[in-house]
Amino acid sequence: xxxxxxxxxxxxxxxxxxxxxxxxxxxxxxxxxxxxxxxxxxxxxxxxxxxxxxxxxxxxxxxxxxxxxxxxxxxxxxxxxxxxxxxxxxxxxxxxxxxxxxxxxxxxxxxxxxxxxxxxxxxxxxxxxxxxxxxxxxxxxxxxxxxxxxxxxxxxxxxxxxxxxxxxxxxxxxxxxxxxxxxxxxxxxxxxxxxxxxxxxxxxxxxxxxxxxxxxxxxxxxxxxxxxxxxxxxxxxxxxxxxxxxxxxxxxxxxxxxxxxxxxxxxxxxxxxxxxxxxxxxxxxxxxxxxxxxxxxxxxxxxxxxxxxxxxxxxxxxxxxxxxxxxxxxxxxxxxxxxxxxxxxxxxxxxxxxxxxxxxxxxxxxxxxxxxxxxxxxxxxxxxxxxxxxxxxxxxxxxxxxxxxxxxxxxxxxxxxxxxxxxxxxxxxxxxxxxxxxxxxxxxxxxxxxxxxxxxxxxxxxxxxxxxxxxxxxxxxxxxxxxxxxxxxxxxxxxxxxx
Numbered sequence: 431x432x433x434x435x436x437x438x439x440x441x442x443x444x445x446x447x448x449x450x451x452x453x454x455x456x457x458x459x460x461x462x463x464x465x466x467x468x469x470x471x472x473x474x475x476x477x478x479x480x481x482x483x484x485x486x487x488x489x490x491x492x493x494x495x496x497x498x499x500x501x502x503x504x505x506x507x508x509x510x511x512x513x514x515x516x517x518x519x520x521x522x523x524x525x526x527x528x529x530x531x532x533x534x535x536x537x538x539x540x541x542x543x544x545x546x547x548x549x550x551x552x553x554x555x556x557x558x559x560x561x562x563x564x565x566x567x568x569x570x571x572x573x574x575x576x577x578x579x580x581x582x583x584x585x586x587x588x589x590x591x592x593x594x595x596x597x598x599x600x601x602x603x604x605x606x607x608x609x610x611x612x613x614x615x616x617x618x619x620x621x622x623x624x625x626x627x628x629x630x631x632x633x634x635x636x637x638x639x640x641x642x643x644x645x646x647x648x649x650x651x652x653x654x655x656x657x658x659x660x661x662x663x664x665x666x667x668x669x670x671x672x673x674x675x676x677x678x679x680x681x682x683x684x685x686x687x688x689x690x691x692x693x694x695x696x697x698x699x700x701x702x703x704x705x706x707x708x709x710x711x712x713x714x715x716x717x718x719x720x721x722x723x724x725x726x727x728x729x730x731x732x733x734x735x736x737x738x739x740x741x742x743x744x745x746x747x748x749x750x751x752x753x754x755x756x757x758x759x760x761x762x763x764x765x766x767x768x769x770x771x772x773x774x775x776x777x778x779x780x781x782x783x784x785x786x787x788x789x790x791x792x793x794x795x796x797x798x799x800x801x802x803x804x805x806x807x808x809x810x811x812x813x814x815x816x817x818x819x820x821x822x823x824x825x826x827x828x829x830x831x832x833x834x835x836x837x838x839x840x841x842x843x844x845x846x847x848x849x850x851x852x853x854x855x856x857x858x859x860x861x862x863x864x865x866x867x868x869x870x871x872x873x874x875x876x877x878x879x880x881x882x883x884x885x886x887x888x889x890x891x892x893x894x895x896x897x898x899x900x901x902x903x904x905x906x907x908x909x910x911x912x913x914x915x916x917x918x919x920x921x922x923x924x925x926x927x928x929x
Contacts, residue, residue, distance in 0.1 A: 454466050454469075455474065457472075465648045466648065467648055467649065467650075467651050470649070471647070471648040471649030471650070472648075473648050473649075473659075475659070475660055475661055477661045478910060479905055479906075479909070479910025479911075480661070480664070480665075480903065480904050480905055480910065481608075481664065482520065483520065483604055483664050483667070483901060484604060485522050485523050485524065486520040486521065486522060486523070486899075486901060487520065487521055487522075487523050487755060487756050487757060488518065488519075488520055488903065488909055489518065489519055489520065489521050489674075489677070489678045489755050489757075490518050490683070490907060490908055490909070491515065491516045491517045491518040491519065491677070491903075491907050492515065492516065492677075492683075493513060493514065493515045493516075494513075494514065494515075494516070494677055494680060494682060495511045495512070495513055495697075496511065496512055496513075496514045496673055496676055496677070496790070496881070497509045497510050497511030497512055497881050498510070498511060498879070498881040498882065499511075499680075499697065499698065499699045499700075499879050499880065499881045500699050500876060500879045500881070500882070503876055506774070507774070508774040508883060509881050509882065509883050511881075512787070513787065514673055514787045514788070514789075514790050515787065515788050515789070516673050516674055516677045516789060517788070517789055517902075517903065517907065518903040518907035518908070519670070519674055519900055519901065519902055519903050520900060520901040520902075520903060521670060521674070521678045521755070521757060521898065521899075521900050522757075522898035522899045522900070523748075523752070523756060523757060523758060524584075524747035524748055524757075524758045524759070524898065525584035525585075525747045525758075525759055525763065525764060525766065525896045525897065525898045526584065526585055526593075526596065526896065526897055526898060526899065527581065527582050527583060527584060527585060527747050528574070528575055528576075528580050528581055528582070528583055528584075528585045529581040529582065530585070531555065531575075531585040531588065531596065532575070532576075534553065534596055534599055534600070535550055535553050535554060537599070537603070538550035538553055538599075540619075541621055541622055541623070541626050542622070542623055542626070542813060544622070545622070545623050545812075546623070546812070546813065549813070552592075553592060553595065553596075555575055555585060555586065555587035555588050555592075555891065556587040556588075556589075556891040557570075557571050557572075557574065557575050557587055558571060558587075559586060559587045559891055559892055559893040560574060560587075560893050570743070570893075574586070574743075575587070582746045582747055582748070583744045583745070583746055583747065584744055584747055584759075584763060584764045584896035585896055586744070586764060586891070586892065586893050586894065586895060586896050587891045587892070587893065588891055588895075588896065588897065589888060589889050589890055589891040590669075590767050590864045590886070590888035590889070591888055591889055592891075593669060593767050593897040594668075594669060596897075596899075597666065597667040597668050597669060597899050598666065598667075600667045600899065601629055601664070601665075601666045601667045602626075602627055602628050602629050604664060604667070605627075605629045605632075605663045605664060606627040608662060608663065608664070609639075609656065609662075609663075612662065613642055613643055614641065614642060614643065614644060614645070614655075614656060615627075615639050615640055615641060615642060616640040616641075616642045617640075618639065618640040623812060623813070623814070624810060624811070624812050624813060624814040625637070625814065626813075626814045627639060627814075628810070628814045628815055628816070629663060629666075630815070630816045631810045631814055631815065631816055632655070632656075633656075633657065633658050633663070634806075634807050634816065635655070636807070636809070636810050636816070637810075637814065641655075644656075645660070664901065665901055665902045665904060666901070666902075667899040667900070667901055668769065668899065668900055668901065668902075669767055669768060669769040669897060669899065669900065670768055670769065670898070670899075670900035671768060671769050671770055671789070671790075671791045671900075672768045672769070672770040672790075672791070672865045672867065672883070673789065673790050673791065674768075674900055675766065675768045675867050675868075675880075675900075676867065676880045676881060678755055678757060678760065679701045679753065679757070679760035679761065679867070679868065679880035680698055680701060680880045681698075681701055681753040681754035681755045681757070681760070682694050682698060682754075683754050683755065684702075684703065684753070684754025685698065685703060699879055700720070700721075700761055700878050700879060700880075701753040701757075701760045701761045701878075701880060702720055702751075702753060707719060707720055707721060707723070707875050707878065708720060709751075715751075719738045719739045720750060720751060720761075721739070721750060721759070721761040721762030721763070721869075721878055722739045722741045722744070722745045722749075722750065722759070722762040722763045722871050723739070723761075723762040723869055723870070723871060723873055723874065723875060723877075723878055724871065724872055724873055724874055725738060725739075725874075725875075726874075730742045730743075730871065730872075739762075741763075741871060742871075743871050743893075744763055744764060744871055745759075745763055745871070747759065747763075750762075750763075759868075760868060760880070761868055761869055761878035761879075761880070762868070762869050762870065762871065762873075762878055763868075763870065763871060763896075764868070764870050764871070764894055764895060764896035765866045765867065765868050765869060765870045765873070765877075765884070765892075765894055765895045765896070766866065766867055766868050766895070766896055766897050766898060767864060767865075767866060767895065767896075767897040768864065768865045768866065768867055769791065769793055769864075770791060770792050770793050770864065770865040771792045771793040771838050771861065771863065771864060771865075772859060772863040772864060772865045772883075772885035773792055773842050773843070773859065774859070792837065792838070792840075792842075793837070793838065794836070794837040794838075795820060795835070795836045795837070795838070796820065796821040796826075796832075796835050796836070797818040797819065797820055797821065798818065798819060798821055799816060799817070799818055800816075800817040800818060800819050820835055820836070821835035822835050823835050838861050839851070839861075859885070860887070862887045862888045862889060863885040863886070863887060863888075864885060864886060864887075864888045865883055865884075865885055866883075866884050866885065866886050866895055867880065867882070867883060867884075868880070869882065870894035870895070871894065872893075872894050873894070
């Protein structure tokens with residue numbers, strides 16, 4: 431009886447506390463009100479899900495057979511099929527175009543060019559990639575990148591390092607735009623040198639900006655700047671991993687009978703169904719070439735009066751048919767950089783893949799922020815970016831989930847593996863070799879298969895290589911309206927929830 435009275439007293443106190451909160455939303459575990467200064471000011475945002483950044487498309491993740499889908503005519507055995515799962519992510523609808531990249535170079539020249547001219551000069555594409563001893567391509571050296579005729583053609587002559595720098599710059603410009611659209615910032619074209627918007631510097635309080643109106647601070651009753659926990663700013667744009675790129679290119683979602691079926695009706699050799707490079711359905715497009723590639727020796731676009739792909743070199747980034755994810759040119763036009771370090775897929779790779787079959791990636795080089803004695807990030811650099819250092823192996827020695835600061839050669843060239851890479855003596859594979867995928871306007875159809883893979887040194891550029899950006903998806907893999915799992919109510923009916 432005493433226990434019942436005690437429980438009743440606790441219940442009564444809770445009822446009084448909850449009623450005093452009025453219409454405020456409360457914690458389900460403590461009863462304390464959210465977003466209320468009287469209750470400590472703990473904030474819960476009304477989050478509707480990750481916004482889709484400019485030019486991005488959500489690629490719903492899943493399992494697939496990663497590796498060669500056609501005959502291994504080169505006998506490299508470097509893409510042996512294996513079952514992996516890729517998390518949901520966002521991918522650029524198109525390759526980055528010349529006009530997009532010129533906008534980037536223009537910003538660098540305007541903001542940091544006077545003090546640091548080497549920065550924008552180092553970002554320039556190598557337009558000399560068009561030169562060849564026995565071909566008349568000199569007009570393209572002057573026109574392809576700069577002339578408005580090629581504005582919406584994929585940028586080429588950009589190496590892997592430059593592509594990564596573009597991704598970082600794009601992240602900051604998109605997030606700055608979001609803050610302007612939300613009324614937090616006023617547009618400020620007068621930014622220079624270190625005083626330009628950088629997402630990371632802003633989040634740690636090292637960039638103030640031209641503030642219009644900050645967010646309400648429920649702890650103090652005043653205002654505060656946007657925080658990472660608000661879910662307003664987007665994750666970083668980046669290069670896709672090889673697994674992400676291959677999964678997005680295959681777009682096997684197009685061969686699922688329905689949303690209720692967990693099966694694929696037909697495998698794919700290319701980013702479309704069928705075993706040819708021509709459109710097969712019986713309509714006005716039947717027989718049309720589905721990608722921009724080199725059909726045969728000396729045949730880049732067919733005959734006058736009936737051009738097969740209407741592109742002797744590259745084609746506009748929104749030409750040809752997109753695949754079933756809505757992505758253009760996942761085969762042909764230009765090969766594309768991926769984030770991965772290149773290594774052949776050996777039997778050792780496959781053994782290791784048994785435990786690394788979720789989001790496989792080779793190329794981790796872990797970093798950590800440089801901190802002052804008080805544990806705060808040190809002052810940003812002269813270009814407005816936070817300072818990082820690489821993690822040493824001894825820092826990870828006592829961890830269980832990883833042991834190396836740099837995982838380039840892990841189980842494939844390090845002291846624990848059976849493989850040794852002796853660059854320049856026995857192989858051309860180095861720690862600068864990066865995977866390129868997709869085939870180009872100068873390639874035969876074999877290289878259009880998403881499973882085909884080659885490599886290029888990260889500091890080298892080519893007239894056949896471009897890139898597109900990706901972004902990590904946070905939250906439910908199916909999108910903002912996804913149920914977030916198989917949720918059922920008390921009557922056994924499936925319910926939808928927004929996260």
